[in-house]
Amino acid sequence: MQGPRSAFVARDVGPTTIAALAVAQVVLWIVARPAGEPTGSYIGQLLGAESILLLSIGLVLISTLPWVEEWFDGIDRAAIWHRRLAITGLLLLVPHILLSSNPNGTTLGGPLGIIGAVGMVALALWAILPRWRSVVPRPLRRLVVAAREAPVARDVREIFGGYERWRALHRTTGLFVAAAFVHGVLDGTPFDDAPVLRWSYVGIGGIGLAFYVYRELLARHFQSLHDYQVDAVREIAPGVVEVAMRPLGRGVDFVPGQFAMIYLEAKDGWHRHPFTISSAPREGLLRLTVKALGDYTSRLAELIEPGMPAVIGGPHGRFNHAKGTDRQVWIAGGVGVAPFLSWLRALDGDLPQRVDLFYSADGEAPFAQEIRDIADRHASLRAHIIDTAVEGRLTIERVLATADGARSALSVFMCGPRGMLRTFQTQLRMAGVPARRIHREYFDWR
Incomplete structure (x- = not known):
């Protein structure tokens, strides 16, 4: 653990x-x-x-x-x-x-x-x-x-x-x-x-x-496994489902931004899949934000319901803004907002780093109002919610326009579609951001 x-x-x-x-x-x-x-x-x-x-x-x-x-x-x-x-x-x-x-x-x-x-x-x-x-x-x-x-x-x-x-x-x-x-x-x-x-x-x-x-x-x-039970399943947006699970006994101890191996019993049997945890550690429930990307995730809202058992393995991952510099940019694309939601929900008091969060989605972004409310409570956090259907795709030029100071001292954390992150990674390095300060979560590994 x-x-x-x-x-x-x-x-x-x-x-x-x-x-x-x-x-x-x-x-x-x-x-x-x-x-x-x-x-x-x-x-x-x-x-x-x-x-x-x-x-x-x-x-x-x-x-x-x-x-x-x-x-x-x-x-x-x-x-x-x-x-x-x-x-x-x-x-x-x-x-x-x-x-x-x-x-x-x-x-x-x-x-x-x-x-x-x-x-x-x-x-x-x-x-x-x-x-x-x-x-x-x-x-x-x-x-x-x-x-x-x-x-x-x-x-x-x-x-x-x-x-x-x-x-x-x-x-x-x-x-x-x-x-x-x-x-x-x-x-x-x-x-x-x-x-x-x-x-x-x-x-x-x-x-x-x-x-x-x-x-x-x-x-x-030798695996660290924890018994849970599905507490609620709700559709946040078309194709995006939030699953809340309640621990049966001692819950999993995780760091915001980590993911876990989730074993869920559905109506058609047990399923195993890695999901990023989007809740804060202090919450009584463990929440997952799931997008329909294939296999059973496209029918998740139909296949599971409250009361069904779940087992959590892990946690895993080291996607953590604590290892960044004092000046940071967070970039989320679509369901890639999940680890950032965990970071934001876990904020307790002041945010020690100065952060600009860019969150792009096609249409109205899920959790947009919650993110804005959290940003309003933290002077060092600015949230930029981009509707790509209206404003077009997020660009690195727009991201770096907010990064005052030397780009060599900037830390960038990204999670989203692979093509988007690859492009951004290349452009950030060409713009002078050191490779060691560019962090991404590979949420699409399997």
Whole structure:
């Protein structure tokens, strides 16, 4: 369980460590290269070992251990890096397959390598499908939509679609990594003449698989879980629902801005999903602000009702304005206002930082009046509610126009649609805001 923090780990510690490990393995393979190894084949097998290293680190990142969250400044950032490492590891398999050769390969090694590669590629493609718009060029998107709506494609999506099915099959990733790892142990040609390469490879893969086994078999026994009951469900705006839950016993102890893994029993069974907590810690109820973004969230108001049980796991995340400078800008887009609502509702007395909150929504913004009322009570807080249907999209120029003083001393906190945040992040850095002072919550990770 996490409580308030007085210190925060630098956000680049995790990625820097990963880069150092990847470089160290390359150096080791260069130094320990046994005589007689063909250059092309050796490079291919080195890339295979790098792939196993990255995939093993990816298994560590989704182990749900608290120190992983500390290491990466948030479990959401760890999940993003898990995805990046998985994609990079799979890309390295292409030259590995093309360059590596072992005429004396074992009977079992080859099939295991094929099973591992095909299984991981299939899971990666499935993970990308919900985000196909960010991958497919705009001119081709109509063709993709037409293909998705074809009768056969609809049947496939009905069978394999949904977060729970995705999650269940995605958990088999470690099995395919294990198959690829054993393939390397059996068919790696440098290992007989270079024990240091063999045992470093075994250690790396073994650690990754040990973390996978921990997550699948043991983690559930160490999770911090709290029993709740749905108290109220109300529609705040079209497509936006607020769920209030009352603790049955001791409630979850969270820091404003954190999210939790919510297990909700609905009319069609139990559902599991990460949601940002939008209430303040001192409230008797725990509130979630949910937008219809897919799977069961689009029918949440129909599926749950007061009295239904819920279980809260966590909390997680390190999206906290306390780690910012004295001059801050908060940017919320749509349902991305949820962590800021928790911050605002938790204000007790004066706000020590000078803050401009920009909240953009298409039409009348949910919670707009509540936000204005809170801002009226705090002289150091200014709220800017933008109706994009009337005023157009929020721009960085408008945001920075309120940021008096040096931009190098400005801290920016953002939560909203991925495309919007990526654009803002780039523009803020170009405008002189240091990358280390730009913070965002990856609320769309899964």
